[in-house]
Amino acid sequence: MFDGVKPNEVDVTSFFERDPGLRGRICDYSMNQHDEVRIAYLKMGPFQPSFKSYPLTKSGTQNRSFGKNWFSQFSWLEYSPAKDKAYCFPCFVFETNPPKYPAFTVEGFNSWKRVNDELDKPSHHIDRVMNTQSKEDILKNRLRVKTTIEVIIWLALQGCAFRGHDESTKSENRGNFIELVSFVAKLDEKINEVVIENAPKNAMYISPQIQKQVLHILAERVRNQIRGEVGDAKFCILVDETQDNSIKEQMAIVLRFVDAGGFVRERFFGIVGFRDTKALTLKNEISDVLSHYNLHIENMRGQGYDGASNMRGAWNGLQALFLKESSCAYYVHCFAHRLQLALVAASKDVHDIWLFFSKLASIVNLVSASPKCRNELQSAQEYECALLLATGENKTGKGANQISNLQRAGATHMFSATGTALQSIMKTGSNNSMRGEAKGAYIHLKTFDFVFILHLLHRTMGVTDLLCQALQEKSQDILNAMNLHDIDAPNMDDRYTIGTRRSCQQNDCITVEHHYRVDLFITVIDHQLMELKNRFTEDAMELLRLSSALDPRYSFKFFEIEDICSLAEKFYYQDFTRQEISILRSQLQHYKLDVIPDPHFQNMSTISELCQGLVETRKSIAYNLVDKLIRLVLTLPVSTATTERAFSAMKIVKTQLRNKMNDEFLTDCMIIYIEREFVKDIDVESVVDEFDSVPRRAQLH
Numbered sequence: 166m167f168d169g170v171k172p173n174e175v176d177v178t179s180f181f182e183r184d185p186g187l188r189g190r191i192c193d194y195s196m197n198q199h200d201e202v203r204i205a206y207l208k209m210g211p212f213q214p215s216f217k218s219y220p221l222t223k224s225g226t227q228n229r230s231f232g233k234n235w236f237s238q239f240s241w242l243e244y245s246p247a248k249d250k251a252y253c254f255p256c257f258v259f260e261t262n263p264p265k266y267p268a269f270t271v272e273g274f275n276s277w278k279r280v281n282d283e284l285d286k287p288s289h290h291i292d293r294v295m296n297t298q299s300k301e302d303i304l305k306n307r308l309r310v311k312t313t314i315e316v317i318i319w320l321a322l323q324g325c326a327f328r329g330h331d332e333s334t335k336s337e338n339r340g341n342f343i344e345l346v347s348f349v350a351k352l353d354e355k356i357n358e359v360v361i362e363n364a365p366k367n368a369m370y371i372s373p374q375i376q377k378q379v380l381h382i383l384a385e386r387v388r389n390q391i392r393g394e395v396g397d398a399k400f401c402i403l404v405d406e407t408q409d410n411s412i413k414e415q416m417a418i419v420l421r422f423v424d425a426g427g428f429v430r431e432r433f434f435g436i437v438g439f440r441d442t443k444a445l446t447l448k449n450e451i452s453d454v455l456s457h458y459n460l461h462i463e464n465m466r467g468q469g470y471d472g473a474s475n476m477r478g479a480w481n482g483l484q485a486l487f488l489k490e491s492s493c494a495y496y497v498h499c500f501a502h503r504l505q506l507a508l509v510a511a512s513k514d515v516h517d518i519w520l521f522f523s524k525l526a527s528i529v530n531l532v533s534a535s536p537k538c539r540n541e542l543q544s545a546q547e548y549e550c551a552l553l554l555a556t557g558e559n560k561t562g563k564g565a566n567q568i569s570n571l572q573r574a575g576a577t578h579m580f581s582a583t584g585t586a587l588q589s590i591m592k593t594g595s596n597n598s599m600r601g602e603a604k605g606a607y608i609h610l611k612t613f614d615f616v617f618i619l620h621l622l623h624r625t626m627g628v629t630d631l632l633c634q635a636l637q638e639k640s641q642d643i644l645n646a647m648n649l650h651d652i653d654a655p656n657m658d659d660r661y662t663i664g665t666r667r668s669c670q671q672n673d674c675i676t677v678e679h680h681y682r683v684d685l686f687i688t689v690i691d692h693q694l695m696e697l698k699n700r701f702t703e704d705a706m707e708l709l710r711l712s713s714a715l716d717p718r719y720s721f722k723f724f725e726i727e728d729i730c731s732l733a734e735k736f737y738y739q740d741f742t743r744q745e746i747s748i749l750r751s752q753l754q755h756y757k758l759d760v761i762p763d764p765h766f767q768n769m770s771t772i773s774e775l776c777q778g779l780v781e782t783r784k785s786i787a788y789n790l791v792d793k794l795i796r797l798v799l800t801l802p803v804s805t806a807t808t809e810r811a812f813s814a815m816k817i818v819k820t821q822l823r824n825k826m827n828d829e830f831l832t833d834c835m836i837i838y839i840e841r842e843f844v845k846d847i848d849v850e851s852v853v854d855e856f857d858s859v860p861r862r863a864q865l866h
Contacts, residue, residue: 186245211254368863384833401467427776469802545585
């Protein structure tokens, strides 16, 4: 009757019955119309007709009637001329179904003799009815909000989108959030009674704004728990930059610290968008995040970045700006990046290695050029795996003999399959150019030079990869490789020729063995060692060398009191006074006699295990300065792998279809997705209370 009509636009009296004895109950209207009906009646106010006289009613031996002066005495009172009864206007507006006190809402009241006794005590009906109804509404409101919170937690943990393209009631798919709320409502009748269509229109708690508010509360809870983990400990920051799906620069901030139990923690703390990559801009952004959570820069004891000039600059780089505020916040260039840069540089410096990578890239691009080529490679690999299993050369097992691609690390086992795929392309290529390119690639693939360099790099890269604590599959030795791949091995005593293989064009006289041993093998190793030495500076090496004196491996073989004291005195002078250095030396002497021979510490292999052991045995109290120094060493960053993992998470959270997420929403989603272990400890009831700290239309307390 009144859909789409606002009470303040028309005369609402023309739509609703005023007489309380004749009007319908609000609960008889559609659920979506309840608020409109209440607003309309509240605008009209209580029905208080003024007559010269009211009908008399026999009460005992006397005739009594309604008193007109009661309207001024009780402003909430209503009178029905049709029923000659009194009603309570607030009780009607906030009536429950079924009504708690029908005498004041449905049946009416006409005991005029006792009217003063009853109406002088409004708490007997009005306040009591309103309070009782409020308690029920509060429970329903809280259940509605708790459902919203639980759904938001689930979606955030799974990295799912919240909103849908069309969230209207006519839509077949209203988005993950509303659809999940509807699904939960189907499983629980109590929830079904208070959400979506059965919720008040002004307090449904499903809008995008509500979703972001709740998500921010949850994310702040996680950040505060991380801040609590840090406590008063020294910490390190790990920072890296990348572009998201909206081509916006994002900076991930990770905190590295040692917790109270002696465990090294690296916690994702946030992601910050920025407009330029100037060191000062980055420094201000990071400082704002740290200061907001009361993390003081003077407590910073390490910085982990990549080797970009704006990061590592000795004068105006990010690390230099932080060093001005905390001189012991040592910058450590990510070891993984250093190693990668060293190996890339070494490869470019050797001519034959550079040619190898150039030809290898052509082979990979050719074999991966089309779905047909990739299918040829997979078919060849499947045939080879089946053959090796049949002959017993390969063993079956979980994860063994998987079909992979050429871009996968350690894919030298796909040599034969690649050759077979190239032969197939030579015959069935789509055009002469592709067939010719495949033939040239196959000829190069079958040369001794290519196979020798392939296995040489696989071995050397495998050794250097151990420096990054990563395992890599061992390759076959060169002789076995020759037999397996049917490669013609040259006579090592012959004269080595280049170019057109005409020896008359060469002035030098070297053997084949000399070329592969000296010109290739030794040259590659020399260049790699030289690059590693240049990339890992003396200062960084000295810090690591002195820190190794705390290493518990091999029954504390590297333990040196002087080196440990030098470490504290030279690199951590902010944390140790001269008097504490002297006390540290005394503690180390007792430590040598007490901790090192202790069987509990004999089989430890890392400083982290040592720190945990000191806490477990409570020796960290007796050797508090030793424990302090160990924690400072553990705080130093090794790599920025955690920030890289954060960027991987960002690709899941901020997809191409969600590329308009603002920075706060993005970082809130990411911290819940990444640091999910903290979310399970969040009390939903307390989240509801915090949500209600901002004035809400619906009462939650």
